[in-house]
Amino acid sequence: METSEMETNRRIMGVLAHADAEMLDQKFAGLGHVPGWRFLRKPETGLVMLQGRVSGTGAAFNFGEVTVTRAAVSLETGEAGHAYALGRDKRKAEQSAIVHAMWQSGKYQQEIETEVIGPLERFAAEDDERKVKETTPTKVDFFTLVRGED
Amino acid sequence: MQIATTGLGAVSPGFSDPVHDAQSVFSAVMRAMSRPGRIEQINERLEAPSPANNAVAAVILTLCDHDSPLWLDETVAGAEELKSWVRFHCSAPITGDRATADFALVTNPQSMPDLDTFALGTDEFPDRSTTLIVQVSSILENGGWVLSGPGIESKHKIRSDDLSADFIAQWRSNRELFPRGVDVILCAEDRIACLPRTVKIEEG
Numbered sequence: 001m002e003t004s005e006m007e008t009n010r011r012i013m014g015v016l017a018h019a020d021a022e023m024l025d026q027k028f029a030g031l032g033h034v035p036g037w038r039f040l041r042k043p044e045t046g047l048v049m050l051q052g053r054v055s056g057t058g059a060a061f062n063f064g065e066v067t068v069t070r071a072a073v074s075l076e077t078g079e080a081g082h083a084y085a086l087g088r089d090k091r092k093a094e095q096s097a098i099v100h101a102m103w104q105s106g107k108y109q110q111e112i113e114t115e116v117i118g119p120l121e122r123f124a125a126e127d128d129e130r131k132v133k134e135t136t137p138t139k140v141d142f143f144t145l146v147r148g149e150d
Numbered sequence: 151m152q153i154a155t156t157g158l159g160a161v162s163p164g165f166s167d168p169v170h171d172a173q174s175v176f177s178a179v180m181r182a183m184s185r186p187g188r189i190e191q192i193n194e195r196l197e198a199p200s201p202a203n204n205a206v207a208a209v210i211l212t213l214c215d216h217d218s219p220l221w222l223d224e225t226v227a228g229a230e231e232l233k234s235w236v237r238f239h240c241s242a243p244i245t246g247d248r249a250t251a252d253f254a255l256v257t258n259p260q261s262m263p264d265l266d267t268f269a270l271g272t273d274e275f276p277d278r279s280t281t282l283i284v285q286v287s288s289i290l291e292n293g294g295w296v297l298s299g300p301g302i303e304s305k306h307k308i309r310s311d312d313l314s315a316d317f318i319a320q321w322r323s324n325r326e327l328f329p330r331g332v333d334v335i336l337c338a339e340d341r342i343a344c345l346p347r348t349v350k351i352e353e354g
Contacts, residue, residue, distance in 0.1 A: 040163050040238070072238075080161070 012103055012117060016096035017085040019120045020127075027116045028095045035105075036076040037098055043071040043090035071097040079104040161231070162197040164211055164239040175212040179335065182342050186349040187297040187306040189289055189341050199235040201226065201257055205337035206285045207235075213281070214242040214253055221251035221268075221280070225258040248280065257285045259312045265320045268332050276329040279347075286312040289338045296354040301346075307354060308343055310336055321351050 016024070028034075045067060052063035070084045071093035081101025083093045099116055102108040165171035171194045178190040198207035214220055220242045226232055227246075236242055245251050248268050256262045262284070271279035293309020295318070324331045324347060331347035345351070 038163065040161060042168070044168070074161075 012100060013083065013096075015117050015121045015124065016083055016099060018124045019085075019092070019096070020123060021089050021092040023120060023123060024092060024095055024099075024116070027119060028099065030115065031102075032111065034098065035102070035108075037073045037101065039094075040072040040074050040080060041070070043069055043093040045069045045088045045090070069093045073097040073101055075101045075105065077105055077107075161235045161238045162199055165194060165196065165208075171208075172212045175208045178342065179209060179212065179344070182335070182344040183333070183346055185301050186299065186346055187295075187302065187308045187343055189291060189308065189343045192337075192340050192342060199229070199232040201229065201285075202232055202255070203285055203337060203339050205340060205342050206255065206257070206283055209283050209335055209337055209342065210236060210242075210253070210255065211239055213283075214240040216241040216243070218252035219243045219245040219250060221245050221248040221254040223254070223256045223258055223263075224261070226255060251280050252278075254280050254282050255285070256282055259284050259286060259310075259317075260314050262314060262317075265324045265332050266327075270327060270330045270332065273329065276331075279330060280332050282332055282334045284313075284334055284336050286310045286336050286338050288312075289336055289341055289343050294354050296352045297345075297349050298352075299349040302349070310338075310343075318351055318353055321345070325350060 046069075047065040048068045050063045050066050051060045053060050066086055067088055068084055068086060069088050069090055069092070070082070071090070072080065072082045073094070074080045075098075079101045081097040081099070081104070083096030083100055085092055085096060099112055103112040103117070175192060175194055178192060182188060182190040192205045192208050194204075194208050196204055196207045196211070198204050202210070210220070214236065220236060220240075222229070222233070222244060233244055236244065242253075248254055248263065250269055252269070254268055262282075265282075268280035268282065269278060271277060288310065290309045290311070292307045295307065295309045297306045297308065298304070328347060333347055334345040336343045336345065
């Protein structure tokens with residue numbers, strides 16, 4: 001796989017993973033035609049060890065385990081779609097995998113991009129922005145005063 | 151817009167009910183291993199990736215995982231469909247070195263490498279030996295091999311005609327290594343029989 005293809009693929013899978021389940025469900029229902037598909041791997045939930053770094057630069061440490069649900073499907077035209085997302089929403093994993101597979105098909109790519117991926121991506125960005133706006137004013141800078149007898 | 155693909159070719163599905171199907175196959179393998187030569191049915195139906203048969207696919211899905219390296223014989227070493235299928239469903243590493251493999255898939259038993267070239271385990275850790283998954287066209291009940299040993303009350307007869315002529319001789323040497331040595335799972339389309347290292351085989 002080419003690097004640019006991998007990055008595009010990462011973007012699609014990332015948008016789907018971050019997608020709001022309800023919104024994905026709506027967009028999915030709004031698709032004109034979904035080709036025949038079947039599961040390669042039915043939705044299943046498991047644990048993934050999440051790593052963190054202090055301030056994003058320190059040594060990696062195990063932050064804790066998170067629940068992840070994954071699924072894989074193949075379309076009757078041969079494309080395989082894979083989905084991983086936080087949480088235990090099996091329906092979301094299933095729909096994400098189908099969307100991912102359809103996006104790889106020349107026939108559906110445009111529709112998926114404009115009807116599903118684009119709106120989900122914009123919504124996630126707006127949601128992020130809103131959260132940042134809400135939380136920034138509450139930010140507190142901690143500092144320590146010198147304490148002593150003199 | 152340029153068409154992008156992920157390069158992830160579609161593989162065929164695994165078990166339809168992964169947990170229960172794997173449990174049921176595991177239990178069949180365990181029964182077959184504890185009663186050497188007894189034929190067990192594999193009822194789970196799979197779309198086995200070519201050229202593996204159904205029982206081979208079921209046994210691989212059941213036994214192999216991310217820390218059990220799998221060795222493939224020459225016939226399937228280049229079978230991309232089978233390899234992607236194994237990687238996708240079991241995450242098992244595929245190794246070219248059979249002396250360190252936990253499992254070995256032999257699809258062409260006529261040209262199976264000598265048994266003593268697989269991992270044989272050590273006296274301290276006899277469990278670190280290779281388990282051979284051997285694909286055969288048929289396992290015949292009441293065939294010409296006379297099996298005896300632990301798990302067999304008196305004598306038991308089976309045969310598979312797919313194995314090479316010197317298999318019995320090789321098996322004798324394998325048995326002499328006890329507690330070291332390899333174990334064999336014979337897989338026909340929907341039935342399996344096991345030859346654990348303890349079993350004695352004589353031409354009848």
